[in-house]
Amino acid sequence: MIFYFSGTGNTRWAAEHLAAATGERLLFIPEELKGDCHYLLSADERIGFCFPTHGWQPPRIVRQFIRQLQFSTAAGITAHYCFALTTCGDSIGRTMEILNRELAAVGLHATSVFSLTMPESYVCLPFMKTDKPEREREKIEVATRQLEHFTDLILRRVPEETHTSRGLTPWTFSHVIGAYFNAHMITDSKFTVDADRCIHCGRCVEACPTGDVTLESITGNGALPQWHHDGSCTNCLACYHHCPRHAINYGSITRRRGQYYFGHGNNHH
Ligand SMILES: Cc1cc2nc3c(=O)[nH]c(=O)nc-3n(C[C@H](O)[C@H](O)[C@H](O)COP(=O)(O)O)c2cc1C
Ligand code: SF4
Numbered sequence: 462m463i464f465y466f467s468g469t470g471n472t473r474w475a476a477e478h479l480a481a482a483t484g485e486r487l488l489f490i491p492e493e494l495k496g497d498c499h500y501l502l503s504a505d506e507r508i509g510f511c512f513p514t515h516g517w518q519p520p521r522i523v524r525q526f527i528r529q530l531q532f533s534t535a536a537g538i539t540a541h542y543c544f545a546l547t548t549c550g551d552s553i554g555r556t557m558e559i560l561n562r563e564l565a566a567v568g569l570h571a572t573s574v575f576s577l578t579m580p581e582s583y584v585c586l587p588f589m590k591t592d593k594p595e596r597e598r599e600k601i602e603v604a605t606r607q608l609e610h611f612t613d614l615i616l617r618r619v620p621e622e623t624h625t626s627r628g629l630t631p632w633t634f635s636h637v638i639g640a641y642f643n644a645h646m647i648t649d650s651k652f653t654v655d656a657d658r659c660i661h662c663g664r665c666v667e668a669c670p671t672g673d674v675t676l677e678s679i680t681g682n683g684a685l686p687q688w689h690h691d692g693s694c695t696n697c698l699a700c701y702h703h704c705p706r707h708a709i710n711y712g713s714i715t716r717r718r719g720q721y722y723f724g725h726g727n728n729h730h
């Protein structure tokens with residue numbers, strides 16, 4: 462089984478590829494969180510986790526999910542091959558060490574860990590921008606080749622391989638900057654919508670993996686997206702990136718930023 466999370470589709474692309482190649486079942490973490498998170502494993506089943514890097518850590522929703530995981534297996538949990546793949550724009554720091562600390566609590570350890578550098582989706586800080594189209598294409602081309610290699614290792618259940626871009630100062634990225642980022646900047650409180658740009662199409666609602674957005678008629682001029690402020694937002698930015706009118710913003714900085722999602726403008730061809 463492969464558990465995955467994805468906001469803008471990069472990780473979905475990789476996870477779907479791995480599921481198709483291995484025949485493992487593919488499960489979307491936000492959907493799984495609606496159930497009891499208890500899984501019966503068949504003898505040969507691999508256990509995989511695929512998710513984007515958020516602030517040099519696994520996304521909050523992935524960590525919450527792992528804390529609820531329970532497995533029943535005749536073979537014993539350590540007999541199952543366990544791997545993890547994260548997609549990032551640039552570097553992952555100590556994301557996989559943090560993941561493995563969470564997994565240890567449920568008796569798991571990912572012995573094969575991989576990262577894929579994919580188009581950037583974070584745009585809410587002054588120095589963070591989407592990549593130029595050529596760079597997006599180039600990243601996806603390289604990632605396509607790397608994913609073939611990772612797929613081969615996962616198919617053969619090769620353990621103790623690490624293929625990750627940790628960046629220059631992984632500890633500082635994850636435990637200082639990333640810790641601050643994840644404690645204070647994962648919030649839906651800064652989202653706004655321009656009523657004069659919105660065409661009420663509902664794509665932001667469909668794109669949100671956690672059900673945090675609904676269209677509500679407040680103005681009488683047609684329904685506008687509202688964020689629920691219920692703690693479910695994991696800041697994946699799917700709502701921002703999928704809006705066909707760039708009507709959604711996070712603070713004021715994103716007014717001058719581009720938009721991206723996997724497959725946008727057929728950039729994966
Ligand atoms: C909230 C947030 C935080 C991010 N933090 C990082 C990061 O620390 N390092 C990095 O290289 N990329 C970072 N990114 C970029 C994403 O990891 C990258 O674009 C990823 O492939 C997106 O995956 P998805 O399309 O499956 O959501 C971040 C993106 C978001 C939305
Ligand atoms: S509200 Fe937007 S950023 Fe938050 S989880 Fe939903 S799509 Fe992602």
Ligand code: SF4
Nearest residue numbers: 659660662663665704
């Ligand atoms: S995706 Fe954009 S245009 Fe469509 S309803 Fe949401 S804010 Fe309005």
